[in-house]
Amino acid sequence: MSKIIPIGPYHPLQEEPELFKLYCEGEIVKDIKWETGYNHRGIEKLSESKTFDQVFFLVERVCGICSTSHPFAFANCMEEIADIEITNRTKYIRSIIGELERIHSHLLWLGLAGHFLGYNTVFMWVWKYREPVLDLFEMITGNRNSYAMFKIGGVRRDIPNDKIPAIQEVLDGLKKKLDLLTGAVMDDPVIHARTKGVGVLTREDIIDYAAVGPTARASGVDIDVRRDDPYAAYPLVNWKVITAKEGDVFAKVEVRLLEMYESVSIIEQCLEGLKNEKEGDIEVPIDEIPAGMGTGRAEAPRGEVFHFVRTDGSNFPVRHKIRAPSYVNIATFRKSCIGQTISDATISLAAVDPCYCCTERMAYAYDAVTGKKLLNGSELVKLSQDRTDEIRKKSN
Amino acid sequence: MFHFGGASCNNCDIEILACLTPRFDVERFGMQLVGTIRHADVLLVNGSINQKDKVRLLELYEQAPKPILVVAIGACGCTGGIFAEGNTFAGPVDKIIPVDAYIPGCPPKPEAIIAGIVKLLHK
Numbered sequence: 001m002s003k004i005i006p007i008g009p010y011h012p013l014q015e016e017p018e019l020f021k022l023y024c025e026g027e028i029v030k031d032i033k034w035e036t037g038y039n040h041r042g043i044e045k046l047s048e049s050k051t052f053d054q055v056f057f058l059v060e061r062v063c064g065i066c067s068t069s070h071p072f073a074f075a076n077c078m079e080e081i082a083d084i085e086i087t088n089r090t091k092y093i094r095s096i097i098g099e100l101e102r103i104h105s106h107l108l109w110l111g112l113a114g115h116f117l118g119y120n121t122v123f124m125w126v127w128k129y130r131e132p133v134l135d136l137f138e139m140i141t142g143n144r145n146s147y148a149m150f151k152i153g154g155v156r157r158d159i160p161n162d163k164i165p166a167i168q169e170v171l172d173g174l175k176k177k178l179d180l181l182t183g184a185v186m187d188d189p190v191i192h193a194r195t196k197g198v199g200v201l202t203r204e205d206i207i208d209y210a211a212v213g214p215t216a217r218a219s220g221v222d223i224d225v226r227r228d229d230p231y232a233a234y235p236l237v238n239w240k241v242i243t244a245k246e247g248d249v250f251a252k253v254e255v256r257l258l259e260m261y262e263s264v265s266i267i268e269q270c271l272e273g274l275k276n277e278k279e280g281d282i283e284v285p286i287d288e289i290p291a292g293m294g295t296g297r298a299e300a301p302r303g304e305v306f307h308f309v310r311t312d313g314s315n316f317p318v319r320h321k322i323r324a325p326s327y328v329n330i331a332t333f334r335k336s337c338i339g340q341t342i343s344d345a346t347i348s349l350a351a352v353d354p355c356y357c358c359t360e361r362m363a364y365a366y367d368a369v370t371g372k373k374l375l376n377g378s379e380l381v382k383l384s385q386d387r388t389d390e391i392r393k394k395s396n
Numbered sequence: 397m398f399h400f401g402g403a404s405c406n407n408c409d410i411e412i413l414a415c416l417t418p419r420f421d422v423e424r425f426g427m428q429l430v431g432t433i434r435h436a437d438v439l440l441v442n443g444s445i446n447q448k449d450k451v452r453l454l455e456l457y458e459q460a461p462k463p464i465l466v467v468a469i470g471a472c473g474c475t476g477g478i479f480a481e482g483n484t485f486a487g488p489v490d491k492i493i494p495v496d497a498y499i500p501g502c503p504p505k506p507e508a509i510i511a512g513i514v515k516l517l518h519k
Contacts, residue, residue, distance in 0.1 A: 038448050039403045042482040049481065061478055064407025064503065108410065111417075127417035134414075145407045145503055 005342065020333075020349070027341045032333050047320040052078060052289060055317065056150055059307075062322060064145050065108065068101045069300030070322070071150035073307040076231050077296025078152045081311055082289050086153060088236070089277040092270040093155045095233035097140070097147060098298070099263040099270075103174070104133045105301035106256045110181065113253065116350050117194055118389065122184070129177040132170050139163065154283025161279055164271050171264055178264070182257050195249035199336040199348030202247055209332045212325045213303020218255045219247035225299040237269040249347055289313070302326055343386075397429050397513075398436035400456060402489075403479065404443025407503035408470040412440060420506045425514060433460050438513065441489045442469040444479040450486040457493045465516050468495045469509060471502040478502075 005022040019038070023031040043062055047055050059070040072094065079086065107130040114122025134144045140159055141147035149155050159167075185191055201211070206219045216223055224241040226234040242258040244251035291313040298305045303325030310319040337345045401409045415422045416429065430436050433456050445453060457466075468489040471477035476488045489495055496519070499512040 038446075039443075040446055040448070040484050041403045041444060041479045042484050043479075046479070046482050058478055061405040061407075061502075064405040064410060067405070067407065124418055127414065128419060131414075131417075131419045144505060145410070146405075 022337070022342065022345060024342060027343075029337050029340050029342060029345050032337050032345075034330065034333070044320050044322060047317055049316070051315045052152060052317070055320070057148060059322070060146050060148065062324065065105050066101060066300040066302065066305070067146050068097050068149070069298045069305045070307070070324075072098055072232070072298035073296040073305045074309070075150045075152060075296065076298060077294045077307045077309050078289065080296060081292045081294035081309065082152065082286060084153045084284060084286060086284060087277070087281050088233075089158075089274065089279075089281045090154050090283065091233040091236065092273045092277065093159055093282065094150070095237070096159065096267050096270045097137075097149055097155075098232065099266045100133060100136060102263045102301045103260050104130055104137075106260050107133070109256065109301075110185075110253070113347065113350055116347050117191065118386075119191075122181075126181065129174070129181075132173060136167060136170050139166070151283070152289075153286045158280055158282050159274060161275060164274065167271060168268070171267060175261075175264055178257070178260055185253060185257065191253075192250065194344075195253060195347065196246075198249045198344050199340065200246070200248045201332055201336050205332060205335045206247075209328065209335065211303070211329050211332050213300070213329065214252055214255045214259065215303065215329045215332065217241065217243045218251035220245045223304075225297045225304045229297050231298065233270055233273065234266075236273060237266050239266050239269075289315075300325055303329060397427055397438040397440055398433045398456075398460075399429055399440045400442075400453060402441060402443030402449045402453070402472070403446040403484070404470070404472055408442035408473070411503045411506050411509060412442070412469065415506045415509055420510060422510055422513070425510075425517065427513065436460065436464065438465045438467060438516070440467050440469055441493075441495075442473045444472040444476050444482070445486050445489060445492060446482075446484040447486045448484075450492055453489075453492055465496045465519070466493055467497045467499060467512060467516065469499045469512075470504055471500055474498045474500050 003024045005024055019034060021033045022029050023033070043058060047058055050058055055074060056071045059074050060067045062070045075094075078084075107126050111123040111126035111130070114120070114126065137147060138144050140163070141149050141157060149157060201215070201219045203220050205211075206216045206221045211219075211221075212223065220243055222241060222243050225231075226239075227241055239262050242255050242262060244255050289311050291311055293308070293310045296307045296309075304323075305325060306321075306323040308319070308321040309317045312318050333349060336348045340348060399409070399412055412429075414420060422428075427438075433439065439457070439460060441453065443449075457464075466489070468474050472479060473489050476485055479485055480488070486492070490498075497512050497516050499509055501508055504512075
């Protein structure tokens with residue numbers, strides 16, 4: 001008789017909070033189902049009632065963690081419709097914001113992954129090192145999250161050249177912390193034991209489920225919108241797409257860690273580029289948005305963000321379609337979780353970066369027959385943490 | 397404290413989590429996130445509430461041990477914010493359950509969240 005473990009419905013750290021139901025026999029997950037809609041706000045419909053300038057503030061609030069990727073894709077989309085070529089300084093500033101966001105998002109994920117594995121020190125330390133990145137955002141844009149930097153044909157605020165050394169200083173500090181974290185993760189035998197060979201997604205699975213972002217790159221699928229459909233300053237700087245072959249949780253950690261180094265390098269090159277551009281040259285004038293259709297893509301920390309807009313020559317979009325990366329990545333849970341133990345399923349679910357903190361709040365395991373509560377969320381996390389302890393003891 | 401994230405954009409949620417981490421560290425005021433509403437003295441609600449959330453928020457409020465303090469966090473929690481015109485919007489938090497404190501901002505800074513909750517301590 002299989003037992004159902006509902007996880008959720010509230011995933012406050014995720015674009016789309018969901019209810020997951022794990023169908024278990026003993027400790028083995030046999031099937032998984034999910035249900036969305038708890039976070040439905042009707043953004044696409046709302047967007048039709050806003051002017052193009054206002055839509056930026058709306059799409060920024062699709063997701064608070066990747067709050068630049070959506071305006072980024074929307075700006076790419078509108079610039080395609082209006083056929084606008086943005087200035088180089090705009091390109092650099094946009095890429096700097098995009099990459100800083102990737103760093104803060106990956107750090108956030110690393111912290112939470114540490115928490116699920118029972119490394120609360122990792123959680124606390126990583127979030128401590130994430131704060132300087134948010135300080136940078138506050139210095140550049142005026143807000144820790146939701147930066148409101150983008151507009152059609154430009155950015156709203158310049159990065160003055162005299163602020164560049166201060167940004168560089170934070171990046172230098174960050175690189176040392178990244179070295180420390182990478183060393184801690186790569187050398188820890190317990191983390192290896194908990195994550196290697198767990199939640200494996202093969203190359204075929206990724207292609208079948210059309211997964212994107214670090215989830216796909218960790219399985220050897222070499223896709224990255226920044227390179228495949230170049231936008232902003234990415235063609236102007238040197239960087240490489242990080243991939244791994246194994247497709248397990250460890251590969252996903254590795255890809256994200258190494259991507260942060262790439263991001264730091266992209267930002268440094270963009271800062272160099274900024275020095276050669278004229279200060280204040282951050283927008284091009286726009287007369288009117290013509291009638292037409294356009295698509296815009298951007299690589300968010302979790303994968304490809306896709307926006308489609310149809311305009312009719314008025315001030316409002318007629319149709320606005322948004323596709324966020326987590327939505328496709330979540331489907332891979334069917335491959336990564338089925339057949340695993342519950343304690344491994346916890347980290348397998350977290351590996352896709354749907355941010356699993358719901359388990360601290362509203363997860364219960366029910367006995368399917370009697371409806372009796374068996375486990376709650378914190379106990380579920382504890383199960384995962386106990387397993388780490390066990391391995392830790394064995395290895396000592 | 398028990399945290400209920402409605403139909404939000406996660407910004408307030410990660411700022412609430414940031415409050416727990418070393419720079420802000422609300423545990424020094426004796427505050428801790430708990431796993432279930434039955435252990436909570438404070439219910440933090442953020443995000444606009446859609447029709448699907450409304451039922452669950454009411455259910456949670458009924459399960460909560462009384463007296464419980466309810467804090468609406470962020471522009472969406474206080475008024476509905478940018479999503480107030482949405483087709484699934486079911487009313488700001490104070491139209492559904494009584495609210496003791498409002499912390500505006502999109503998202504409010506962790507300092508603002510801490511200031512709001514510390515004020516409640518003296519209530």
